[in-house]
Amino acid sequence: MAEPKNILFIMFDQLRWDYLSCYGHPHLKTPNIDRLAAKGVRFTRAYVQSPLCGPSRMSTYTGRYVHSHGASWNNVPLKVGERTMGDHLRDAGMGCWLVGKTHMAADAEGMRRLGLEPDSVIGARVSECGFDVFERDDGMRPEGPDGLYDPGGALKYNEYLRGKGYEGDNPWHDYANSAVDDTGNVLSGWFLKNSDLPANIREEDSETPYLTRRGMEFIEGQGDKRWLCHLSYIKPHWPYIVPEPYASMFGRQDFLPPVRSQAERDTDHPVFRGFQNAPVGRALSRDDVRDKVLRAYMGLIKQCDDQMGVLLGWLEETGRMDDTMIVVTSDHGDFMGDHWMGEKTFFHDASIKVPLIVYDPSEKADATRGTVCDALVECLDLLPTFVEAAGSDPSRLDHVLEGKSLLPLLRGGAARERGAVFCEYDYSASPLAGKLGLHPADARMFMVFDGRWKMIHFEGGFRPMLFDLDADPDELEDLGASPAQENIRAALYDRLFAWARRPAARTTISNEALRNARGKSGRTGVLIGVVGEEEAEPEIVAKYVGRKARDMRGSKAAE
Structure with a gap:
């Protein structure tokens, strides 16, 4: 088949x-x-x-x-x-x-x-x-x-x-x-x-x-x-x-x-x-x-x-x-x-x-x-x-x-x-969140792993954890507070923030539809920033040019 x-x-x-x-x-x-x-x-x-x-x-x-x-x-x-x-x-x-x-x-x-x-x-x-x-x-x-x-x-x-x-x-x-x-x-x-x-x-x-x-x-x-x-x-x-x-x-x-x-x-x-x-x-x-x-x-x-x-x-x-x-x-x-x-x-x-x-x-x-x-x-x-x-x-x-x-x-x-994989855990309903006195919004953690470096970010003001899986495949040495890996953590935070900014909530219209919509509003009569009809294509302004209407201003309208 x-x-x-x-x-x-x-x-x-x-x-x-x-x-x-x-x-x-x-x-x-x-x-x-x-x-x-x-x-x-x-x-x-x-x-x-x-x-x-x-x-x-x-x-x-x-x-x-x-x-x-x-x-x-x-x-x-x-x-x-x-x-x-x-x-x-x-x-x-x-x-x-x-x-x-x-x-x-x-x-x-x-x-x-x-x-x-x-x-x-x-x-x-x-x-x-x-x-x-x-x-x-x-x-x-x-x-x-x-x-x-x-x-x-x-x-x-x-x-x-x-x-x-x-x-x-x-x-x-x-x-x-x-x-x-x-x-x-x-x-x-x-x-x-x-x-x-x-x-x-x-x-x-x-x-x-x-x-x-x-x-x-x-x-x-x-x-x-x-x-x-x-x-x-x-x-x-x-x-x-x-x-x-x-x-x-x-x-x-x-x-x-x-x-x-x-x-x-x-x-x-x-x-x-x-x-x-x-x-x-x-x-x-x-x-x-x-x-x-x-x-x-x-x-x-x-x-x-x-x-x-x-x-x-x-x-x-x-x-x-x-x-x-x-x-x-x-x-x-x-x-x-x-x-x-x-x-x-x-x-x-x-x-x-x-x-x-x-x-x-x-x-x-x-x-x-x-x-x-x-x-x-x-x-x-x-x-x-x-x-x-x-x-x-x-x-x-x-x-x-x-x-x-x-x-x-x-x-x-x-x-x-694929630059990295991501994982997340919300432990706000767990006993630990209560023991730490955390608001539910703070009892969350996120992981980013780029194939070598694995970083865990914690909400609630806790420091990150970091592991080098090339040197430490068993993940036994936490480098989250090590000054030597400050740049590594910063790079991983950049990845994490870029991931968090993705448009995940927009699911009712496709990316293809958005691409196709670019510049199309003018074709339905929406003209933004057009000073005069001569600046636009004739067919775009055809519905707005050469039209006649009765003068309804003031006394003329009363006549």
Whole structure:
């Protein structure tokens, strides 16, 4: 085929780039993802636009930076009016469907204001990032004294589990994400001390195989329709627990040592120190806790890879590999104790650099199969890539889409000139912002990385942080206060300010339309600065020259 007919967009949640064997992990073997990389292009410097699920995904789904689309934290709604992946692809004649997670909150107030009913076709799409939903499962059904975190979480999956004999009001927690002792007591996966225990569920009923089957069910039902399927896996995101045989596959001999230094621990930077001292940072900085969590985390990744084997094998057997573009990536990484932190909410590569593998079935991509691309790319580049693969010209949308299509790189074209990548994080709703006494406008930070130098700017009056990844690839030495790098920081601030000045809010008229409008107002009768008709082209002033009108001034008008 000249172009891919369909797109399978696979996103894992919280998968580190360096925990795949094709990216260099020495002990965690991922032969199925590696096999896909051998058929496509593996990108080594792909960056997300925020180190948190919700805003990162919204950037990928809109092709826009976080402070362009405004969904800056988990459960901050994507405002009505933002064009999404589904909007762009349906315009190109391709359906756009979800199987799995988005972590998107609907703009209920905006929909009410505009009279959009949630159960209408348009209302449902606006509520779901523009996707038509085959099955949404954000993989989150925790419950506390204030109720459920997500009342809609894991509903269909819980129904499936009950049908398989897993009893209770929340089998997602009691079986899929917990262990059990010999007397039947549930050992919650929320407690990190239980992470090295096997989940109390048959492996084939756990979340990752379940979503693989649901993805295949969707694809099988599409017939000859053109589609993008966003198969969005929940794992290896916490709760960190996995069923056998994966729970017993990895031990201390397989773990990479944590990347951290005493100088980092002794930092004078209040924000960095605050993230280190968060409960998850303190927990994952303990070797005994990290060892338990890594057993589960690596087991979850191994299970993900095995399911990629199931999926890719089925696509090959059914002939769908011949006409389906396949993308594998993650919404962010996981610190796993590196830099004395857990979770993902900072700007080291452990968190914001992600795996990105793209298989393009087109013959035009044959020359790049099995190659590695070191170009700086961003996850918001995926949407313009999909638009182009669907047969449309993404340059017509360059006033909306802030990324650039990767298709030229997939098909042997020259690497694009990109001076830097950007990432941002709004931590105004976090406990740290309260501890630091910050107004929400000041609890924000931005990263700019030019391929060597990575600088983090903090609102709120805090000094920047700076890392030289050529000399210090582990990002252990903060040069943010070093006089020797003053010029480097100034140059990076210039890049950051230029990026912040882009016209991201102007999305209702294209750049092409603006170019075409130049000088056109005169042709509709607007003449600015014209002293006399002789200065203008005759056809421009024709409606104003040689006209007659009755004299209506004073007494003459009365006559």
